[in-house]
Amino acid sequence: MIRVVLSKIKNxxxxxxxxxxxxxxxxxxxxxxxxxxxxASELRLLHKALLSQNLFGIDGKFVPEFEKxxxxxxxxxxxxxxxxxxxxxxxxxxxxxxNPGDEIITAPITDLGTIIPILYQQCIPxxxxxxxxxxxxxxxxxxxxxxxxxxxxxxHLLGNPCDMDAMLAVARKHNIPVVEDCSQAHVTEYKGKYVxxxxxxxxxxxxxxxxxxxxxxxxxxxxxxxxxxxxxxxVDKGYARQGWGSRAYLFLGMNYRMNELTAAVGLAQLKKxxxxxxxxxxxxxxxxxxxxGLPGVIPAPVTExxxxxxxxxxxxxxxxxxxxxxxxxxxxxVWALAGYTGKPIYLCSESLTNKKTFGTxxxxxxxxxxxxxxxxxxxxxxxAEDLLRHMILIxxxxxxxxxxxxxxxxxLKSCLGDSPVIKETPKAAAVPVETKAEKKxxxxxxxxxxxxxxxxxxxxxxxxxxxxxxxxxxxxxxxxFAQEAGGKVYVSHQDMLKNEKLDGVSLCTVPNSHYAIGxxxxxxxxxxxxxxxLAVSVREAQAMTAKAKEKNxxxxxxxxxxxxxEVQKAKELLDKNSLGRILNFRLMFGGYINMEGSWYxxxxxxxxxIIMDNGPHAFDxxxxxxxxxxxxxxxxxxxxxxxxxxxxxxxxxxxxGAKGVIDVSWTTSVPANNYLExxxxxxxxxxxxxxxxxxxxxxxxxxxxxxxxxxxxxxNRQIDHFVGALQAGVPSIITNQDGLLTQQVIENAYVSLxxxxxxxxxxxx
Numbered sequence: 178m179i180r181v182v183l184s185k186i187k188n189x190x191x192x193x194x195x196x197x198x199x200x201x202x203x204x205x206x207x208x209x210x211x212x213x214x215x216x217a218s219e220l221r222l223l224h225k226a227l228l229s230q231n232l233f234g235i236d237g238k239f240v241p242e243f244e245k246x247x248x249x250x251x252x253x254x255x256x257x258x259x260x261x262x263x264x265x266x267x268x269x270x271x272x273x274x275x276n277p278g279d280e281i282i283t284a285p286i287t288d289l290g291t292i293i294p295i296l297y298q299q300c301i302p303x304x305x306x307x308x309x310x311x312x313x314x315x316x317x318x319x320x321x322x323x324x325x326x327x328x329x330x331x332x333h334l335l336g337n338p339c340d341m342d343a344m345l346a347v348a349r350k351h352n353i354p355v356v357e358d359c360s361q362a363h364v365t366e367y368k369g370k371y372v373x374x375x376x377x378x379x380x381x382x383x384x385x386x387x388x389x390x391x392x393x394x395x396x397x398x399x400x401x402x403x404x405x406x407x408x409x410x411x412v413d414k415g416y417a418r419q420g421w422g423s424r425a426y427l428f429l430g431m432n433y434r435m436n437e438l439t440a441a442v443g444l445a446q447l448k449k450x451x452x453x454x455x456x457x458x459x460x461x462x463x464x465x466x467x468x469x470g471l472p473g474v475i476p477a478p479v480t481e482x483x484x485x486x487x488x489x490x491x492x493x494x495x496x497x498x499x500x501x502x503x504x505x506x507x508x509x510x511v512w513a514l515a516g517y518t519g520k521p522i523y524l525c526s527e528s529l530t531n532k533k534t535f536g537t538x539x540x541x542x543x544x545x546x547x548x549x550x551x552x553x554x555x556x557x558x559x560x561a562e563d564l565l566r567h568m569i570l571i572x573x574x575x576x577x578x579x580x581x582x583x584x585x586x587x588x589l590k591s592c593l594g595d596s597p598v599i600k601e602t603p604k605a606a607a608v609p610v611e612t613k614a615e616k617k618x619x620x621x622x623x624x625x626x627x628x629x630x631x632x633x634x635x636x637x638x639x640x641x642x643x644x645x646x647x648x649x650x651x652x653x654x655x656x657x658f659a660q661e662a663g664g665k666v667y668v669s670h671q672d673m674l675k676n677e678k679l680d681g682v683s684l685c686t687v688p689n690s691h692y693a694i695g696x697x698x699x700x701x702x703x704x705x706x707x708x709x710x711l712a713v714s715v716r717e718a719q720a721m722t723a724k725a726k727e728k729n730x731x732x733x734x735x736x737x738x739x740x741x742x743e744v745q746k747a748k749e750l751l752d753k754n755s756l757g758r759i760l761n762f763r764l765m766f767g768g769y770i771n772m773e774g775s776w777y778x779x780x781x782x783x784x785x786x787i788i789m790d791n792g793p794h795a796f797d798x799x800x801x802x803x804x805x806x807x808x809x810x811x812x813x814x815x816x817x818x819x820x821x822x823x824x825x826x827x828x829x830x831x832x833x834g835a836k837g838v839i840d841v842s843w844t845t846s847v848p849a850n851n852y853l854e855x856x857x858x859x860x861x862x863x864x865x866x867x868x869x870x871x872x873x874x875x876x877x878x879x880x881x882x883x884x885x886x887x888x889x890x891x892x893n894r895q896i897d898h899f900v901g902a903l904q905a906g907v908p909s910i911i912t913n914q915d916g917l918l919t920q921q922v923i924e925n926a927y928v929s930l931x932x933x934x935x936x937x938x939x940x941x942x
Contacts, residue, residue, distance in 0.1 A: 195221075195224075196217070196221070199217040199220045199221050199224065200217045202217070202220060203215070203216050203217045203220055211574075211576055212574055212575065212576045213576065214390060214446075215442070215445075218445040218448070218449075219441070219442050219445040219446070221445075222239070222441035222442070222444055222445050223438060223441050223442065225441070226239055226437045226438055226440075226441040227438075229437070231437065232436050232437040232438055233434075233436065233437065234258070234434050234435050234436050234437055234440060235413065235418070235434065237436075237437040237440070238437070239437045239440035239441045239444065240258050240434075240435050240436070240437060240440040242440070242444060243258055243435075243440040243441075243443045243444050243447070244256040244257065244258050244396075245875055245876070245877075246444060246447055247396050247398065247443075247447060248398060248873075248875060248876075249876050249880065250447060251371055251373060251374050251379070251398055252371070252374060252880055252882075253374055253379075253398045253399060253400045253755070253873075254400055254402070254405075254755055254859060254860060254873035254874075254875050254876070255398065255399050255400070255401075255402070255404075255405035255408075255873075255875065256396055256397070256398045257396070257397045257398075257405065257408040257409055257411075257412055258394070258395070258396055258412075258435035258439075258440060258443075259394070259395040259396070259397065259412050259433040259434075259435055260393065260394060260395060260433045260434070260435060260439075261290070261382065261383075261384065261393050261394060261395045261433075262290055262358075262360040262380065262381065262382020262383070262384060262387075262395045263290035263291075263293055263294060263382075263395070264395045264412070264431070264433040265360075265380040265381060265382065265395030265396055265397045266290065266291060266294045266330070266356070266358060266380045266395075266397075267293070267294035267297060267298070267411075267431060267433070268380075268395075268397045268408045268411050268412055268431075268433060269294075269356045269378040269380050269397050269399075269404075269408065270294050270295065270298050270300070270328065270330075270356065271298065271407065271408065271411035271430065271431070272378065272399075272403075272404040272405075272407040272408045272411065273327065273328055273354060273356075273404075274407075275298050275299075275300050275327055275328070276299075276327075277299035277300070277540075277541050277546045277547075278299070278300070278301065278325065278541060278546040278547040279300045279301070279325055279326075279327040279328075280300065280301045280302075280303045280323060280325040280326045280327065281295050281300050281301070281302055281303065281326075281327065281328045281329070281330050282303045282304075282305050282313075282318050282321050282322070282326060282328075282329045282330065283295065283302055283303070283304060283305070283313070283329075283330040283331075283332065284304070284305070284307070284312065284313045284330075284331065284332035284334065284358075284522075285304040285305070285306065285307065285521035285522060285523060285557070285558040285561040285562075286307060286311065286332070286334055286517065286518065286521060286522065286561050286564070286565065287332045287334065287358070287518075287522050288360070288518070288522070289522060289525070289526055290360070290382070291330065291332055291358050291360075291522070292522060292526065292528075292529070295330070296528060296534055296541065299540060299541040299546065300327070300541060301325070301541055301542070301547065301549075301551055302523070302529070303321050303326070303551075304321075304521070304522075304523055304553075304557060304558050304561075305317040305318040305320075305321050305558070306558040306559065306560045306561055307558065307560050307561045307564060308340070308560075309478055310337055310338075310339065310340065310478050310479075310480045311334050311335065311337065311478060311491065311564060311568075312331070312332065312333065312334050312337065312338070312339040312340070312480070313331055313332070313339055313344070314560075315339075315340055315343035315344045315346070315347050316343075318344065318347050319347045319350075319351075322347070322351050322353070325547075325549075326351065326353055327353065327354075328353060328354050328355070328356055329344065329347070329348050329353055329354070329355050329356070329376075330356045330358060331344055331355060331356070331357050331358065331376065332358040332360075332361075333357065333358065333359055333361060333362035333365060333372050334361060335361055335477070335485075335487070335488050335489050335490075335491055335570075336361050336362050336365055336388075336457070336461075336485050336486035336487045336488040336489075337362075337365075337477070337478060337479060337480055337483065337485045338362065338365055338366075338367040338372045338480050338483040338485075339367075339372075339480065340480055340481075341367050341368075341372070341375045341376070342368070344376075345375065345376070348376075354376070354377040354378070355375075355376030355377050355378075356376060356377065356378045356379075356380065357372055357373050357375065357376045357378070357379045357380065358380050359372050359373040359379050359380060359381050360380065360381060360382035360384070360387065361382075361387070361486075361488035361489075362486055362488065363381060363387065363388035363389055363450055363453075363454060363486060364388065364450050364451055364453075364454040364486060365454065365483070365484065365485065365486040366483060366484040367480065367482060367483045368482040368483070369885065373398055374398070374400075377399065377401060377404065377753070378397060378398070378399045378401070378404060378408075379397070379398045379399070380395065380396075380397050380398075381395060381396045381397075381398075382394075382395055383395060383396070383439075383443060383446070386488075387488070388450055388453050388454055388457070388486060388488065389443070389446040389447065389449065389450040389453065390442075390446060391439045391440075391442040391443045391446065392439070392442070393439075394435055394439045394443060395433075395435075396443075399753075400750065400753035400754065400755035401753055401754055401755075402754060402757050402859060403754075410427060410428070410430055411428075411430040411431060411433070412430065412431065412432075412433040412434055412435075413430065413432070413433075413434055414426060414430045414431065414432050415427050415428045415429060415430030416430070452575075453575045454486045456575040457486055457487040457488075457573065457574065457575055458484055458485060458486060458487065460487065460573050460575075460577050460578075460579070460582055461477065461485055461487035461490055461573060463579055463582050464476070464477075464490055464571075464573060464582050464585070464586060465477060465479075467582065467583065467586040468492065468586060468589075471586075471590065471593075473494065473495050473496060473497075473593055474492055474493060474494055474495065474589070474593070475492070475493035475495070476492065476493075477490050477491050477492070478491075487573055489514075489517075489570040489571065489572055489573065490570065490571040490572075490573040491517075491568050491569070491570055492568070492569050492570075492571065492589065493564070493567050493568055494567050494568070494569060494593075495567065497593070499515040499516060499566070499567065499568070499569050500515045500516075502515070502569060502592055502593070503515040503569050505592040506569075506588055506589060506592050509588045509591070509592070510588075511571070511584070511585050511588040511589070512571075512572055513569050513570065513571055513589075514569065514570040514572070515568075515569050516565045516566065516568055516569070517565060517568060517570055518565065519565060520562065520565060521557070521558055521561045521562055521565065523553035523557060523558075524553065524554075524555065524562075529553040530553050530554075571585055571589075573585075617641055617642060617643040618641055618642050618643065618680045618681060618900050618903050618904065619643050619645040619677075619678065619679050619680045619681075620636055620642050620643065620644055620645060620679065620680065620681050620682065620683065620900075621644075621645055621646035621647065621648065621664075621673060621677065621679050621681075621682045621683070622636075622644070622646075622647050622648070622658065622682070622683045622685060623648040623649075623670050623673075623682055623683070623684050623685060623686055623694060624648070624649060624683075624684065624685030624686035624687075624708075625647055625648070625649040625651075625654035625655050625657070625658050625685075626649075626654065626685065628685040628708055629647075629649075629654075629658070629683070629685040630658075631892055632683040632685055632706075632896065633658055633661070633662060634889075635892055635893045635895070635896035635897075636662075636683075636896055636900075637661075637662060638893050638896075639893075639896060639897055639900055641900055641904070642900055644658075644662040644663060644664045645664050645665070645677055645679060646664050646665045646666070646667060646673050646677050646679070647659050647664055647665075647666050647667070648666075648667045648668070648669065648670050648673050649666075649668070650668060650669075652666060652668050655667065655668075665677070670694050670697060670698070671697065674697065674698070674701045674703070679703050680703070680704060680903050681703065681704040681705070681706065681731070681899060681900075681903050682698050682703050682704070682705055682706070683706045683708075683735075683896075683899075684698070684705055684706065684707040684708060685708050686708075687776055687782050687783070688710050688712070688713050688782065688783055688784045688789070689713050689781065689782050689783070689784060691707055691708075691710075691711060691712050691713075691717075691721075692712050692713070692717040692720070692721060695707060695712075695721045695724075695732065696720065696721060696724055699721070699724045699725050699728050699730050699732065700724065700728065702728060702730065703730070704730045704731040704732075704733075704902075704903055705725075705730070705731065705732050705733070706731075706733050706735055706896075706899045707732065707733070707734055707735060707916065708735045709734055709735055709736065709793035709794060709916075709919075710734075710784065710789055710790075710792075710793045710916075710919075710920060710923065711732075711734045711793075711916030711917065711919070711920055712784075712916075712920060713783070713784025713785070713789070714784070714920070714924065715917070715920050715921050715924045718916060718917045718920040718921075719917060721916075721917075722913055722914065722916070722917045725913050726913065731899075731902055731903070731908060731913065732913045732916065733899060733902070733908060733911045733912075733913065733915075733916070734793065734797070734911065734915055734916030734919065735895065736793070736794060736797045736798075736801070736895075736911055736915065736916075736919075737794070737891065737892055737895050738794050738797070738798045738801075739797070739798070739801050739895075739910055739911060740891045740892070740894040740895045740898065740910070741866075741884075741888070741891045742868070742884040742885065742886060742890075742891060743864045743865070743866075743867075743868050743869040743882075743884055744798065744801075744802070744864065746869050746882055747802060747853075747855070747862050747864055747869055747871075748801070748802060750862065750871065751802055751803070751855075751862075755857075755859070755860060755873065756855065756856075756857025756858070756859050756860045756861065756862065756873075757857045757858035757859035757860070758833075758834075758835075758857060758858045759803055759831075759833065759835040759855065759856070759857045760835060760836075760856050760857055760858060761835060761836050761837050761856050762799065762803065762835065762836075762837035762838075762853065762854060762855045762856065763837060763838050763839075763840075763853070763854045764795055764798065764799065764837065764838070764839045764840070764852065764853045764854075765839075765840040765841070765845075765848055765849050765851075765852055765853075766791045766794065766795055766840075766841045766842075766848070766852060767840065767841065767842040767845035767848030767849075768842075768843070768845065768846070768848055769843070769844060769845065769846045770843045771817065772817055772819050772823060772843050773817055773818050773819055777790060777821075777843075778817075778819035778820060778821055779820075780820065780821050783821070785821060785822075785923075785927065786813070786815075786819075786821030786822035786823060786825070786843075787813075787821075787822055787823055787824060787825050787841045787842060787843055788811065788813070788822065788825050788827070788841065788923060788926050788927065789923060790841075790843075791841040792825075792827075792839075792841060792919075792922070792923045792926065793916075793919050793920075793923065795827075795839045795841055796839070796919045796922040796923065797915060797919045798853065799829065799831070799837065799839070800915070800918065800919065800922075802855070803831055803833070803835060803837075803855070804831050804832055804833045804835075805831065805832045805918070806829050806830070806831055806832075806922050807830050807831060807832045808829070808830040808925075809827050809828065809829050809830075809922060809925050809926045809929060810827070810828045810926075810929045810933075811825055811826070811827045811828075811926040811927070811929050811930050812825065812826050812827075812930075812933070813825045813826075813930060816844045817843070817844060823842065823843040823844045824840075824841070824842040824843070824844050824845065825839075825840070825841050825842070825926075826838060826839070826840050827839040827840075827841075827926050850865055851863045851864060851865050851870075852864060852865060852866065858874075859873060859874050859875075860872055860873035860874055860876075863879075866888065867883060867884055868881060868882050868883040868884045869881075869882045870882075898910055898911070
């Protein structure tokens with residue numbers, strides 16, 4: 178007993194004493210001028226690593242912990258540590274099963290560390306020119322795509338993200354994986370997501386100058402389990418250490434294993450990097466404010482929807498000698514670098530210009546590998562070449578304050594004043610060209626009840642819409658809408674079609690009217706956004722879908738859940754196979770609504786009960802996220818005094834083998850908090866109306882992502898999608914087939930009920 182008490186006292190004293198000693202040992206670093214990267218937190222973990230008497234990452238504690246925490250930090254299931262940013266990129270490419278002579282499109286302004294892995298995998302770097310963000314131009318990337326293109330390796334230069342929406346559109350169109358080089362862009366946001374998590378694989382460098390550092394080191398992250406397993410082997414020489422006997426090397430890999438000391442420092446740094454990037458963003462934003470409007474310069478660009486992390490601050494100098502300017506600034510104690518790499522990377526390395534790679538072989542440019550001739554000469558990426566002749570970099574970092582930013586800008590102004598100014602030749606004014614997007618879309622709403630109100634409110638938020646007409650059998654309802662938004666009123670859609678030229682219609686009437694009205698609209702050449710259900714039978718839905726195809730018009734079912742924020746986030750994770758093979762799911766739409774006396778309870782009008790009402794959203798949501806439904810079996814009850822079912826449970830089997838249960842009810846007073854739960858081999862997703870919670874099997878706890886907006890904003894996105902589809906001619910999220918396919922599932926659910934009734938009747942007899 179006494180020994181236990183003494184042991185507890187000893188341990189309670191030991192930790193504070195150790196902390197005091199570590200803080201004392203690191204106290205001289207407080208006087209260091211510039212970035213103070215390390216303190217007692219790193220030393221504490223290094224001390225623990227050394228005490229373990231093992232610095233080998235494979236058998237250690239710190240490397241696996243660093244990988245796990247890094248993956249969790251970025252919200253992905255997998256991370257693989259390595260020895261450098263170059264190694265991190267090589268690890269990513271090693272997962273793609275590339276063949277000699279394959280082409281990889283990448284950035285002309287970058288470090289050679291981006292290019293070395295391409296060449297060592299015997300692949301050909303193809304350079305896409307830059308756009309106004311100083312990053313790869315997605316339009317030029319698409320021009321460079323060939324049948325040999327096997328990857329796009331984007332570089333988020335200087336902490337400013339690429340236009341990832343456009344880049345992914347190109348990649349998905351051509352079925353090409355996207356690897357993100359985030360060496361200069363730690364914790365950098367693009368439209369609410371961290372770069373490195375948007376493409377298929379993200380790569381980070383921990384070199385001394387980066388936002389977080391271990392002196393050198395790298396990390397590669399992914400949501401793709403197959404990529405992860407290949408990468409984990411790649412950094413360890415392809416060595417299968419478990420389950421394959423004493424020695425089995427499955428393919429040619431590298432020795433890029435991180436050691437325990439590096440990982441210990443990385444764990445401490447990971448806790449600091451958010452504040453580092455936050456401070457850099459504040460300072461960079463302030464520098465931009467001070468430089469804006471200054472003659473002769475263009476401040477650092479920031480991609481639309483992004484928050485730059487300012488690894489360095491680029492300034493575009495319109496006229497003058499940037500080398501002279503940088504020297505003058507350095508003379509005044511403001512460090513500046515002229516031209517970053519000086520020239521695009523393809524002009525900096527003889528491995529490209531003179532094909533000095535593997536001895537005298539010229540690989541991978543040899544005719545033994547490729548029948549194409551690749552030349553890396555001036556003029557290959559003219560915009561990048563011109564940019565580097567005009568760019569200076571200011572090494573802004575988190576140790577600065579506003580006063581230091583102000584002094585840097587003051588020195589730049591002073592030095593620019595000393596430089597000869599060359600007047601620019603005035604450019605001819607651009608002639609405004611009317612684009613398709615500038616022409617307003619003429620919309621009508623048929624059915625001016627509560628659902629029509631939701632559509633009206635959403636259309637009013639879209640500047641591309643002209644609300645031209647409103648139709649309702651109760652003219653006063655249509656008039657009320659018209660008073661708010663303009664437009665003419667009608668009591669019938671036939672009268673409206675005789676008098677109006679329309680681009681699209683929101684059909685918000687009762688279900689049994691969708692068929693006749695929908696066919697009339699399509700025959701008149703009008704695109705339709707139809708509230709659910711699309712029809713009250715598969716026969717009607719088939720006829721409507723066939724008519725839309727015949728007339729080449731849109732017939733989109735209003736499946737609003739596809740536009741909910743938590744659903745879109747879940748879709749991203751599922752599309753990256755983050756959960757692995759899907760095993761099962763549970764969906765519940767419930768709440769108490771008294772349907773007695775309403776048209777919902779009149780089968781002649783509604784087509785059915787709760788399955789026909791909530792089933793369209795439920796079945797479509799499962800189809801959208803998890804794949805097509807192959808079999809359904811329904812059971813129903815009715816508690817209210819109505820002639821249709823008010824509660825249903827539908828068991829589903831998907832074509833991919835996953836199974837699940839869908840519960841829908843007008844009578845369940847207190848439904849579950851999570852309306853959808855999805856379980857896979859490698860993790861699970863929990864969706865509620867306020868956000869998404871998810872957990873991978875590599876994590877210890879759930880991660881929560883709250884929605885930034887509400888259901889009203891989500892509904893607006895649905896309307897914006899319809900308007901965008903009218904302008905572009907092609908919908909991107911819902912297709913004409915989706916309403917029909919969901920109607921088939923609904924009908925199959927009702928058929929299963931009739932079969933069970935017959936079986937029960939036969940059993941009783």
